[in-house]
Amino acid sequence: MNRRHVTYLVSRFPVTSETFIVRELEALDRSGEFELEIRSLFPSPDRAVHEIARRWNEHLVRPSAFDAAAGVTWALLTRPIALMTILANVVAGYRRRLPLLVRALMTVPLACAHARDLARRAQPCHVHAHYATYPALAAWVCHRLAGTSYSFTVHAHDLYVDTSMLDRKIAEARYVVTISHYNRALLERHNPAGIPVRVVHAGIDTGRYHFRPRGIPTEGPVRALTVASLQQYKGHAVLLEALAIGGPAVERITLDLIGDGVLRPHLEALVERWGLRERVRFRGSCSEDVVRAALDAADLFVLPSLVADDGQMEGLPVVLMEALACGVPTVATDLSGIPEIVVDGVTGLLAQPGDAASLNRALTAMIERGGDAEVFTGPGRELVTREFDLRESIDALTGLLDEYVPALPAQR
16 A cells, blocks of 8 residues: 655644544554654653553654754755745734744744755655644645645644744635634634645544443542643632532532643642641543543533633643543533533533632532433533544544545655
């Protein structure tokens, strides 16, 4: 079989919270239709927690400073007009936000290094970037310098916080993927060229999640679980405040927090301030196997997402798919693409984002349902199986490559 070469391009790898990227890579690799590789731009502060990430990390291509210098030299000597045009576009596109402009100008030499590698290959390849910010910028640079076709997946902050050069990145792509219908509507505002924009959920392998439908215990502790990086937009502080508000139902909650991040000291201080030390446990970053075991043991899953001060917010969190696939009664917030999976009153309950009193009421309502909370679990599993299964997502991605990159052109 003549397998097509596809290069995945990301900002950093591995990233503990971005298991969806390696799941996608692994599933595409198993299809046998593609020769795959993964490339990154910047060093990652994370270690490879998940086994699947460790395997791909062994083959990661990340340019050094020497590679970046060699890439720029190559571009100056062989494609000077293209490089000057790229720099002019970057300065014009990012000029209103100096920190982003600096980061974009740091990205260009790294992208030149990748473009130099790709241009020297005998086999042409297609570049697929995850995130519309610097990875998509680098994919566009590779397109301009090496003639590679490209596409990219849009998630959350890359649409809600930073849309620099987004119109141009879309206009020259073969197609664009995004994770929710909410995102697609926003992307179309940046798509006057009418480039195909398709919704492909960052799915999960539902067969790996044991479905145990359950209600809420009618007495004793309610074991609640949150799995999210400790960042403002994940809403941990609001969840802790909702616990502090209390009430007979909510005071039964014991909470495990899986995930780590810059806000951990602040959140630990809130736990102390509000007298929650005996009820809240910080478990740090955990492997996929540990997360699945925690979901299997939980009575209640909570994801209190909100809009952060810088505009950052969720796209459509994969962990909600995992919770519903396991049959855990779920409380989340009415934000961005979340209602596409946690359908209020059908597959779970929704609170208002950033509102501790609203979250307290939703938690109370779920706990007071007791055994009847199991009514959400069947529809939740069915929705995940129907619309968020990884096999469906991979079929959709393969279909896009077949349709829009059926035969890769010879490189310049």
